[in-house]
Amino acid sequence: MPPAEDSSVNSTTTRKQRKRFKRKVSIKVKRIAEKTKKRKEKANVTPLVTKYWLQRYDLFSKYDVGIKLDEEGWFSVTPEVIAACQAGRCAGAGVVIDAFAGVGGNAIQFAKVCSRVIAVEIDPEKVALAIHNAKIYGVEDCIDFIVGDFFQLAPFLKGDVVFLSPPWGGPSYKARQDFTLDLLKPKDGHSLFQAAQAITPNVIMYLPRNVDVLQVSELSWLSSPPLDIEVEENYVRGRSKGITVYFGDIAFQ
Ligand SMILES: C[S@@+](CC[C@H](N)C(=O)[O-])C[C@H]1O[C@@H](n2cnc3c(N)ncnc32)[C@H](O)[C@@H]1O
16 A cells, blocks of 8 residues: 555646646637637538538538538538439439539439439529539539529420429428428429429429328329329438439339
């Protein structure tokens, strides 16, 4: 057993060491917090989108290479793993029309596996961001970006698959028990589906996880004979993020 004196010296030293260690840790924590704050400011992360910023690598695996998003882009982009899965259904397809392209989450994944993508987006600033993001993934040459309203452009577009990822009306969609198709923006789900059907029967819709699936399945009856339909629930890290509905030849592939 060490003498009592020694033990008091030891405990004083230990206390000092502990204090110094605590100070070091708190300085490190402060530095990390400052760095995180600066990175968030640089990426336009407002309090509303902080939650999505924390999932940034789920949204774009190449986020750190310089991906850019605006506020709406943060909460409306399709997570990369889901976009890749949706694109996988179209592998080898000729032309895919991404009717609501946003900041490019889906268009980039389609461009990886299809020969051509027509990306339509009404907001010119989002188109600029989508072009920038497509460059990061090296697929900008496979995408024709069009600034415009899909409903006005639809009669002039030709393609093998139409992908519909319309606005869900912001994060408040989650509060609803049953999300009905009339809540989609800028027009209801029927109008949206009909505009796409005029181009091709092969349509993909990406919808909220609380969408009324029965109502969605009724869309297949708008065509004669009724279209094949497949409904898929999409998860990221075990969390349900949305529902993808495949109509026509791309169902059950
Ligand atoms: C849910 S976001 C699409 C996100 C996209 N799938 C992605 O992964 O980045 C819907 C987009 O539709 C655009 N939009 C709204 N009305 C439109 C219209 N009439 N024609 C084309 N784009 C429209 C919005 O500006 C918004 O960027």
